[in-house]
Amino acid sequence: MNDLAAHHAPLAGALTDAVRRVIDSGWFVLGREVAGFEEAFAAYCGVPHAVGVANGTDAIELALAGVGIGRGDRVALVANAGGYGTTALLALGAEPVYVDVDEDTATLDPALLDRETFDAVLVTHLYGRLADLPAILEVAARHGAPVVEDCAQAHGASRDGRRAGSWGDAAAFSFYPTKNLGALGDGGAVVTASAGVAERVRRLRQYGWDRKYHQVTGPARNSRLDEVQAAVLSVKLPHLDGWNAARVAVAARYRAAIRHPKLTLPEVDAPGHVGHLYVLRCADRDALSAHLRAHGVAHDVHYPLPDHRQPVHGDRFAGLELPATERLCAEVLSLPCHPELPAEQVDRVAAAVNAFGAGTENWKGQPCTP
Structure with a gap:
């Protein structure tokens, strides 16, 4: 990452x-x-x-x-x-x-x-x-x-x-x-x-x-x-400002390259967004994660469990419902996004994402090590 x-x-x-x-x-x-x-x-x-x-x-x-x-x-x-x-x-x-x-x-x-x-x-x-x-x-x-x-x-x-x-x-x-x-x-x-x-x-x-x-x-x-x-x-x-610009450029390249009907991509609109993380959404996140892992694409989840559902609270917030928060925590997935990520690696990650659900026989890229 x-x-x-x-x-x-x-x-x-x-x-x-x-x-x-x-x-x-x-x-x-x-x-x-x-x-x-x-x-x-x-x-x-x-x-x-x-x-x-x-x-x-x-x-x-x-x-x-x-x-x-x-x-x-x-x-x-x-x-x-x-x-x-x-x-x-x-x-x-x-x-x-x-x-x-x-x-x-x-x-x-x-x-x-x-x-x-x-x-x-x-x-x-x-x-x-x-x-x-x-x-x-x-x-x-x-x-x-x-x-x-x-x-x-x-x-x-x-x-x-x-x-x-x-x-x-x-x-x-x-x-x-x-x-x-x-x-x-x-x-x-x-x-x-x-x-x-x-x-x-x-x-x-x-x-x-x-x-x-x-x-x-x-x-x-x-x-x-x-x-x-x-x-x-x-x-x-x-x-810092140069590094932020490089992050935003990575995000823009992802947005131009990723085309998948099951994914929602973020709007990384500088200067109000400095691309700390590139976080997309997928209703079938576990399957997407398994697919990316199989193709050597680093990724993470920021963040999988909302605060009010953390075990430390016991049942203190058991009755609290935060529907948008809970949907996001179930769907978000982060792709690599950092200033040193080469354009060819961004393209390989995007290709792997686009191949999600299409079967490995359609995968044309190489394992990614961003």
Whole structure:
């Protein structure tokens, strides 16, 4: 699904120099590299503040805490985004309020959100697509609720000149290696236009300290982006827009090449969609998966089990029905989509997809190893 070796090969010298710079400095946590990346990433997102943290899930938790969410608060979110938001808000003792999605975009449906009672909204920009932020912000304002963006799959996506992370009261990013902007390990950030939110998150990421060994807020974490990852991300950030364009080009090639009556293809419409994942739909997904596996085509499912059906909840949400969410979770399948995927591999994947249901005797391509 990704080729991280090929992704990093053109940057090998710059990445080695960055890591060596950190080693030579003798400073490995919350130093100049983190401060420099925070400044650059905040500017990229179009906000004044970025706070580096240990990973994307911590970023969601600390962003929610930063806007005042805690035990017993009700947080509206979707249930088709892998469970990361649910994990974060449960760590805070908050209550999930699952809202169904727009079936065409797989993101939060603002009209259904307006029917709920909630203290905050966690908006996931899924697969690289921005959710309908203008409508969601309007609903949230009527309810007097802050909005936190989960931008883990949408680095650089924009609408009306505003990038992901610049719309809500705070936003969370993941820098997991396969993200559009990925580190060489785990990493994350909270971005915000609010100096107060930023200061609260800075304290919460390091024991609740306002100065060393002086705890003033909590519950807090030890969740810090380290100097090595910050240095790596600083090298990679200037390439992000080019990588996003390459992802969108892969998606466009799929759309032009795949012709199958049983499949629904996504609209990957830049700049509002940055092609983090290429996710099609098939009512007979298991058969399609078996077919692709037989022809050596890498694929995955993002995501097969909605949050409200996860075993961790027992029967807590047994009566909750989210029909669009549940249909999507039963049908979605992801094809390889990354900046290094050669055009010939895209065409081979598309040929394998088009041969689905036609019998192996009609397969004219070669095994794919994207």
